[in-house]
Amino acid sequence: MPTTTATELAQLGGLVTTDTSTSTVTVNGTLAATAIALPNNSVSTASISNSSVTAAKLSNPQYTGFRNRIINGDMRIDQRNGGTSVTPTSGQYLVDRFFAVQSVASKYSAQQNAGAVTPPTGFSNYQGTTSLSTYSSASDQFYIAQRIEASNIGDLAFGTASAQSVALSFWVRSSLSGTHSGSLINAPTFNRSYPFTFTVNAANTWEFKTVIIPGDTSGTWATSGTGAGLQVTFNLGSGSSFVGTAGAWNGNTNYGATGAVSVVGTNGATFYITGVQLEAGSTATDFERRPYGTELALCQRYFQSYGGQSVNDMITMGATSGTSTFVGIVQLPVTMRTSPSVGYSAASALTIDDNGLAGTSSAITTGAYGFTSAYLVVTTGATLVTNRPARCYTNGSSARLTWSAEL
Numbered sequence: 042m043p044t045t046t047a048t049e050l051a052q053l054g055g056l057v058t059t060d061t062s063t064s065t066v067t068v069n070g071t072l073a074a075t076a077i078a079l080p081n082n083s084v085s086t087a088s089i090s091n092s093s094v095t096a097a098k099l100s101n102p103q104y105t106g107f108r109n110r111i112i113n114g115d116m117r118i119d120q121r122n123g124g125t126s127v128t129p130t131s132g133q134y135l136v137d138r139f140f141a142v143q144s145v146a147s148k149y150s151a152q153q154n155a156g157a158v159t160p161p162t163g164f165s166n167y168q169g170t171t172s173l174s175t176y177s178s179a180s181d182q183f184y185i186a187q188r189i190e191a192s193n194i195g196d197l198a199f200g201t202a203s204a205q206s207v208a209l210s211f212w213v214r215s216s217l218s219g220t221h222s223g224s225l226i227n228a229p230t231f232n233r234s235y236p237f238t239f240t241v242n243a244a245n246t247w248e249f250k251t252v253i254i255p256g257d258t259s260g261t262w263a264t265s266g267t268g269a270g271l272q273v274t275f276n277l278g279s280g281s282s283f284v285g286t287a288g289a290w291n292g293n294t295n296y297g298a299t300g301a302v303s304v305v306g307t308n309g310a311t312f313y314i315t316g317v318q319l320e321a322g323s324t325a326t327d328f329e330r331r332p333y334g335t336e337l338a339l340c341q342r343y344f345q346s347y348g349g350q351s352v353n354d355m356i357t358m359g360a361t362s363g364t365s366t367f368v369g370i371v372q373l374p375v376t377m378r379t380s381p382s383v384g385y386s387a388a389s390a391l392t393i394d395d396n397g398l399a400g401t402s403s404a405i406t407t408g409a410y411g412f413t414s415a416y417l418v419v420t421t422g423a424t425l426v427t428n429r430p431a432r433c434y435t436n437g438s439s440a441r442l443t444w445s446a447e448l
């Protein structure tokens with residue numbers, strides 16, 4: 042591409058003018074160029090003032106990534122349910138990191154991509170909830186939420202005079218138009234709440250919402266360590282005992298705002314959400330898209346699942362310690378938040394194969410070795426060869442082992 046030197050421009054006697062506010066060049070009063078492109082290597086390090094690059098800018102999550110304090114905000118990861126519909130018990134997890142609360146059972150169902158509607162542009166998944174009845178009670182709670190680890194909100198300085206504002210943004214679609222609500226609340230004490238509202242203008246239409254929330258300068262907040270620090274809640278119809286006035290911090294336990302729409306109050310009503318982002322500051326930025334592997338690893342700090350992918354998913358290698366006993370160690374791929382609780386789908390979930398004999402498990406004893414590994418002791422009905430190397434794999438496509446360190 043031909044270029045013009047500064048000397049050549051000067052020889053034009055002021056006929057050439059530039060407007061940096063509009064990125065245009067005018068020659069003799071006539072617009073000559075827009076969106077000026079600089080030649081390669083035309084900006085060197087010497088051209089950039091040292092004062093233009095600061096430590097604060099380099100460390101600002103807006104530039105360095107990980108702006109979003111919400112994990113799995115685009116609802117991609119669903120280790121537990123794999124996209125199937127559940128009628129959750131209170132505290133049961135849905136897509137990874139989001140859990141359900143319903144103090145009266147069976148008032149709503151939940152599913153990744155419930156109803157199979159087209160997600161907003163740029164997203165492939167959403168968390169859906171569907172009301173299963175018409176219900177209202179002052180003393181009951183119905184919501185979905187995510188708790189954020191205290192060490193991930195320390196810079197917000199909640200509970201101090203330096204508390205930062207935060208921007209909450211998300212895409213929502215509901216069959217019920219009107220004013221919906223949610224809240225930010227301190228965890229685990231649950232005695233500082235900020236109820237907020239957002240308006241669904243048109244039923245069954247994806248709409249983008251932003252809520253700016255001032256930092257809380259009062260109360261007790263956990264801002265370090267591996268416990269819970271903050272809960273982000275989307276209310277589905279909590280009663281009057283658990284809602285409050287929108288737009289201000291208070292010293293109560295509020296999961297939503299007074300007068301908001303109740304999803305569980307209308308049988309068959311739906312509430313779908315995706316693209317949830319919580320970030321420091323008073324401006325909501327574009328949703329932060331992290332690689333799938335990164336997002337999965339973030340989820341696995343709190344929950345890991347082995348199996349459920351094929352008929353015979355390998356779990357670990359180990360050895361027989363008797364004619365019907367296998368002992369093995371499972372090395373977890375991600376360090377967990379704390380020593381996890383271990384579960385399994387059924388006592389018959391595993392097969393032990395000592396390269397000669399194979400037996401289905403009849404009893405499983407398991408536990409954690411710290412934050413990074415777990416042990417397995419498996420009893421089978423087969424006669425194994427003592428002190429022989431053996432492998433352990435799942436017995437069927439629905440068999441699985443799980444490790445949980447949720448907040």
